[in-house]
Amino acid sequence: xxxxxxxxxxxxxxxxxxxxxxxxxxxxxxxxxxxxxxxxxxxxxxxxxxxxxxxxxxxxxxxxxxxxxxxxxxxxxxxxxxxxxxxxxxxxxxxxxxxxxxxxxxxxxxxxxxxxxxxxxxxxxxxxxxxxxxxxxxxxxxxxxxxxxxxxxxxxxxxxxxxxxxxxxxxxxxxxxxxxxxxxxxxxxxxxxxxxxxxxxxxxxxxxxxxxxxxxxxxxxxxxxxxxxxxxxxxxxxxxxxxxxxxxxxxxxxxxxxxxxxxxxxxxxxxxxxxxxxxxxxxxxxxxxxx
Amino acid sequence: xxxxxxxxxxxxxxxxxxxxxxxxxxxxxxxxxxxxxxxxxxxxxxxxxxxxxxxxxxxxxxxxxxxxxxxxxxxxxxxxxxxxxxxxxxxxxxxxxxxxxxxxxxxxxxxxxxxxxxxxxxxxxxxxxxxxxxxxxxxxxxxxxxxxxxxxxxxxxxx
Numbered sequence: 001x002x003x004x005x006x007x008x009x010x011x012x013x014x015x016x017x018x019x020x021x022x023x024x025x026x027x028x029x030x031x032x033x034x035x036x037x038x039x040x041x042x043x044x045x046x047x048x049x050x051x052x053x054x055x056x057x058x059x060x061x062x063x064x065x066x067x068x069x070x071x072x073x074x075x076x077x078x079x080x081x082x083x084x085x086x087x088x089x090x091x092x093x094x095x096x097x098x099x100x101x102x103x104x105x106x107x108x109x110x111x112x113x114x115x116x117x118x119x120x121x122x123x124x125x126x127x128x129x130x131x132x133x134x135x136x137x138x139x140x141x142x143x144x145x146x147x148x149x150x151x152x153x154x155x156x157x158x159x160x161x162x163x164x165x166x167x168x169x170x171x172x173x174x175x176x177x178x179x180x181x182x183x184x185x186x187x188x189x190x191x192x193x194x195x196x197x198x199x200x201x202x203x204x205x206x207x208x209x210x211x212x213x214x215x216x217x218x219x220x221x222x223x224x225x226x227x228x229x230x231x232x233x234x235x236x237x238x239x240x241x242x243x244x245x246x247x248x249x250x251x252x253x254x255x256x257x258x259x260x261x262x263x264x265x266x267x268x269x270x271x272x273x274x275x276x277x278x279x280x281x282x283x284x285x286x287x288x289x290x291x
Numbered sequence: 292x293x294x295x296x297x298x299x300x301x302x303x304x305x306x307x308x309x310x311x312x313x314x315x316x317x318x319x320x321x322x323x324x325x326x327x328x329x330x331x332x333x334x335x336x337x338x339x340x341x342x343x344x345x346x347x348x349x350x351x352x353x354x355x356x357x358x359x360x361x362x363x364x365x366x367x368x369x370x371x372x373x374x375x376x377x378x379x380x381x382x383x384x385x386x387x388x389x390x391x392x393x394x395x396x397x398x399x400x401x402x403x404x405x406x407x408x409x410x411x412x413x414x415x416x417x418x419x420x421x422x423x424x425x426x427x428x429x430x431x432x433x434x435x436x437x438x439x440x441x442x443x444x445x446x447x448x449x450x
Contacts, residue, residue: 002334042335103423105349
């Protein structure tokens with residue numbers, strides 16, 4: 001249960017970090033908050049030759065608003081997202097999702113970017129990014145590129161990040177004032193990984209029906225997925241318990257490769273998907289502001 | 292592997308050392324500083340036994356490298372009592388019979404200290420949520436929760 005030997009560098013700038021990663025190649029791993037990587041080292045599931053600690057790079061832990069978008073640096077600690085007034089005011093969904101990530105001691109060290117780049121299929125942030133259609137800002141030797149969340153998560157612990165690239169920030173578009181949000185998950189204990197979870201956004205049209213809906217599932221498939229059939233079932237419908245029930249049932253159609261492990265079988269996970277979707281939709285409907 | 296120089300403040304003492312990159316903060320505290328009050332249960336971030344305070348916030352010392360702690364201020368269970376007087380949370384654990392084998396106790400106490408520092412009047416639910424990352428295999432949770440409630444009452448009475 002001790003990590004294998006590795007070298008350690010703590011660059012002071014993004015430029016320096018990218019240079020080290022380019023030099024070392026695939027055997028180097030960036031170290032953000034370490035709350036997933038260090039257990040993987042201890043269990044020897046990962047054996048990098050070099051860890052590049054991103055903890056002292058200036059500018060990676062900033063939070064700002066930019067033209068209807070919340071821009072969060074990859075090294076923003078989860079605990080800060082839970083409490084920051086800017087997040088609470090403009091994107092309370094992100095704060096609520098954060099409270100479901102691990103335990104306080106994990107969130108004190110864990111980062112937004114670390115969780116996204118780790119891409120655990122049961123994690124909350126990837127589903128939040130997918131529901132909000134966030135853009136992931138990536139820096140590499142060739143410069144900066146931006147990848148939409150739907151193209152970023154490729155499979156379990158697999159993302160669009162190439163060797164030598166770093167996730168530097170996330171751009172979350174703020175939902176309209178007429179949009180309500182919800183997040184619900186089933187886990188054995190508070191802080192455990194979800195056996196099934198859903199993030200929902202429901203936009204209400206002037207006539208009270210659903211103008212737009214986003215439903216992202218986590219903990220049930222090899223990566224976070226949008227439940228498009230369920231979303232379509234909502235559009236144009238009144239925001240009632242019956243509509244939500246019907247949409248929730250259709251959410252399982254999005255799961256092509258169900259997760260199944262000792263914590264929850266595929267059958268069980270699929271069975272509770274409609275439950276978490278319904279709960280998250282009802283929460284979203286309650287938060288919708290009348291327009 | 293090239294060793295890394297660090298300077299950390301542990302229980303008020305400033306310490307400079309040179310560590311192997313793979314050494315966790317928990318091993319540094321236990322092996323290099325002899326502070327064996329910090330317990331290692333699972334060593335992969337599940338049990339919470341190795342919880343210490345990092346600039347006042349609870350962290351799992353098995354999930355941080357000693358090298359990352361360069362410049363940090365760490366409080367371990369050994370740093371809570373002052374001049375032989377137990378910290379109010381330690382006192383409350385004693386009073387409420389909140390420990391049996393004692394292995395989880397340092398982590399539980401430090402988690403409770405961090406909770407009460409930011410929320411002096413937590414509900415039972417908030418206490419349970421805060422402690423949910425700390426396992427007690429003696430299943431002494433009832434009394435641990437009572438101890439935190441007792442500590443909160445005592446600390447409020449003192450201020």
